[in-house]
Amino acid sequence: MKPRLATVALPSLFGLFCLTLTLTACGGGTAGTPAPNGSGPIPPNGSAAASTPTPKGEVPAYDDSKLEPGEKKFMDTVWAVTDNRAKLKEADARTVKAVAAAYALECLGEEKDREKFVDEQDTGARMPAADRAKLLASWRSDLCGEADKEAFxxxxxxxxxxxxxxxxxxxxxxxxxxxxxxxxxxxxxxxxxxxxxxxxxxxxxxxxxxxxxxxxxxxxxxxxxxxxxxxxxxxxxxxxxxxxxxxxxxxxx
Structure with missing residues (x-):
């Protein structure tokens, strides 16, 4: 099954979604390419560092007012692993909700589809293994409500x-x-x-x-x-x- 996330008809959401996974671009973007939301150019491939750890004790600072509990847990994980917290922090509640909903579309598939989506992005392969595992685990359990089959x-x-x-x-x-x-x-x-x-x-x-x-x-x-x-x-x-x-x-x- 091909990832459905790129079909979401929300241009501003698409740009934010790409960035929240520590991705420099979606679909092979290059330096100077306008971001879909018009907020500025997408960084050139390879220019972004791997995720910056959330400072110890820092509380996620984005508008979570429209999120359900599972969505909130998942987006907190996104906050923890992304190197674009500023982008997420600037988004309004509706956009943050739409980002969570876009991720949730992939719950209709299997975990291997979610793994493939992350790994096929321009910088997905550079995501630290611990961050990748944390993201996928929260995606599976918090957002999709799937039991961790290794837990038992x-x-x-x-x-x-x-x-x-x-x-x-x-x-x-x-x-x-x-x-x-x-x-x-x-x-x-x-x-x-x-x-x-x-x-x-x-x-x-x-x-x-x-x-x-x-x-x-x-x-x-x-x-x-x-x-x-x-x-x-x-x-x-x-x-x-x-x-x-x-x-x-x-x-x-």
Whole structure:
């Protein structure tokens, strides 16, 4: 899916949006090119420094009066990582709201689309890794309301794994015994993605482990093994180890 942000029909917003990500230009702008909002030239490619850290204790100083809580958290993150705080500070409440809404359009896609949007901009590749991770995490959780699938990996432990002759999966199967413990305060469904890797640590394929309506503080154990169709980058014989990569936790009333 191609990013939709460049299609937003708000010229003044477009210029601000480009700058809030520490980008010198959108779509390959060059020195002396008028900014879409008419506020001045877009800096030449490569002239902008990576993001300037927010001074310790500094409170974001932009007009957030029209923002919802999630939008506010996200725009605070933008404030923290951008090197164009002055541009954001000058924007009125309507424009700041529109910027947040433009980012939110990308919630219709997948995180890889948001990553691609950032990385394909002129200076996106120069954004410090910590700032990039912070921006994408806030985009995902605060603005899009998506659960961080790595946040609950601690709730799933692989207690045993290795090859064995198994009654269900046959001879020399790579079986994994798991334990899921609900660390939350209410009942929840769990789905854990278990990845299988070769001796070089390269991804081979994955399978899933499930626990339904698991009460708070309670545990569920089980056993899984991949079938040939789940190993798409090699064979069952290539498996050297397994790990938990993502966990979906869905609260249940």
């Amino acid at each position: 990996t601690k709730d799933v432990a692989l207690t045993r794994q290795g090859r064995q002759d198994h009654d269900v999966w046959g001879k020399n199967a790579y079986a994994v015994t798991y334990k899921i413990t609900n660390s939350g305060t209410g009942a929840a469904d769990y789905f854990a993605r278990i990845e299988f890797l070769d001796k070089d640590g390269d991804f081979l394929g994955s399978t899933g482990a499930l626990a339904e309506r698991l009460g708070p503080g309670k545990s569920s154990t089980g056993e899984v093994a991949p079938v040939p169709a789940e190993i798409t980058n090699g064979t069952l014989g290539d498996i050297a180890t397994a790990k938990v990569s993502e966990v979906d936790r869905t609260p249940k009333n």
